[in-house]
Amino acid sequence: MYMPGKVNCESCLIKSCAAEVLNKQELQVLSANCAGVSYKKNEKLFQQGFLCSNIVYVKTGIVKIHKTGPLKDQILKIVKSPRFIGIPTVLGGKVNHYSATALTPATVCFIVTDIFKTLILRNGKFANEVINSICQDELNFYDLSINQMQKQIHGRLADALLFLSDEIFESDSFELPLSRSDLGDYIQATRESVTRALSRLKADGLIDMQGRQINLVDKKMLEKISKLG
DNA sequence: GCATTAACCACAG
DNA sequence: CTGTGGTTAATGC
Secondary structure, eight states: OOOOEEOOTTTOTTOOHHHHTOOHHHHHHHHHTEEEEEEOTTOEEEOTTSBOOEEEEEEESEEEEEEEOSSSEEEEEEEESSEEEOHHHHHHOSBOSSEEEESSOEEEEEEEHHHHHHHHHHOHHHHHHHHHHHHHHHHHHHHHHHHHHHSOHHHHHHHHHHHIIIIIIOSSEEEOSSOHHHHHHHHTOOHHHHHHHHHHHHHTTSEEEETTEEEESOHHHHHHHHHHO
């Protein structure tokens, strides 16, 4: 997982919306306090309960945000690059309240916390972008929560498949980056229930599936299941 | 009661 | 890591 490298934020092609509004001098400061790191699949970017020293910007790859509760691990959300993760931790505390793990190979920039805070204080536009992304996150999370609370397993699974298809892969056919058990941690079900629910979808001809290769055949129907719960 | 849902357990590839 | 089957507790007619 180690391969820290210098980065140049000015010429970075995958700048965040927030970094987009920084001026030249600010970008130079950012570059000087930013380190690029590559991760392999299943490597942890940071871990719950550990001191957090940096803010994380995911440049490429897909990452899961997860947290160990009283009983088991739960996946809070799956995010696609480019995206900041861990802003609430940086602004709200010193210890990670959750973990982040790469689901695919990923490249990441670590930004020194103090620099991030300084940019927020100095540049209103930057702060505004950061707030926007936090708000978006919160609204999305409300939706996710309410859906998970009120739907039963078929609805939750349909939600997850549609989410992966629409938001993450932007394709009807993709390879699941999660094991059955992980998928269970994501939709609040056991791995057995996930297996059965997936088999059911396959048997009913709504999806095609070989191992982790998924092809959404009847999206309309999946949306219906998602709606009806 | 009876059916449905989904977790738990055990065993097998 | 997955799939399957039997069992079981909770919930709703």
